[in-house]
Amino acid sequence: MKTLALTFLVILVVSVQSSSGAVHKVGDASGWTTIGNVDYKKWAATKTFQIGDVIVFKYSPQFHNVMQVTHAEFRACNASSPIATHTTGNDSITITTPGHHFFLCGVPGHCQAGQKVDINVLRSASVTPSPSPAPAAVDAAEAPAPSIGIASPLHDSNRRFVKLVMALALAYVSVFA
Numbered sequence: 001m002k003t004l005a006l007t008f009l010v011i012l013v014v015s016v017q018s019s020s021g022a023v024h025k026v027g028d029a030s031g032w033t034t035i036g037n038v039d040y041k042k043w044a045a046t047k048t049f050q051i052g053d054v055i056v057f058k059y060s061p062q063f064h065n066v067m068q069v070t071h072a073e074f075r076a077c078n079a080s081s082p083i084a085t086h087t088t089g090n091d092s093i094t095i096t097t098p099g100h101h102f103f104l105c106g107v108p109g110h111c112q113a114g115q116k117v118d119i120n121v122l123r124s125a126s127v128t129p130s131p132s133p134a135p136a137a138v139d140a141a142e143a144p145a146p147s148i149g150i151a152s153p154l155h156d157s158n159r160r161f162v163k164l165v166m167a168l169a170l171a172y173v174s175v176f177a
């Protein structure tokens, strides 16, 4: 019963978080390429990635591919043992875990030429980007909106909704577990 209740809680929280699922096309109009020296690090820095978001790699499958690799392999441009490989040229990858997700093109020389991207997914559901990692999800939710931030009534009501759902789920757990 306890496991069931906890599963219910996890599903609720995940479904609330993934309901906002944004779609990010890597490189925007340039796509996934070695042409034009696209700065994928800069591209990623302008985005806020959250659990449930979809990362889309668009490229010509004759010339490129997408491999998810470890941090060490990413740094070394080592494509010898990828975690996952995508080759359609229109690859949609849904982010289901927080933290860094490293991708590179496995065609020899392409990663070295800069065709690599680090997708860093936020741990909390907070919509306010923060330069330092939030100590805990609860703190992020409780923090007052910054006076010069981008907080809007919509964001605030989203946050309240998440807290309401979590409170209901916790009440469910404490009653039935």
Ligand SMILES: *[C@@H]1O[C@H](CO)[C@@H](O)[C@H](O)[C@H]1NC(C)=O
Pocket (backbone or CB within 6 Å): 073, 076, 078, 079, 080, 081
């Ligand atoms: C590439 O990565 C594999 C597996 O992680 C490792 O065994 C191999 O030594 C690496 N090659 C180079 C050149 O770093």
Ligand SMILES: *[C@@H]1O[C@H](CO)[C@@H](O)[C@H](O)[C@H]1NC(C)=O
Pocket (backbone or CB within 6 Å): 090, 092
């Ligand atoms: C790429 O994939 C998405 C979703 O998988 C689909 O909606 C879209 O039509 C595809 N685009 C092309 C050009 O195949």
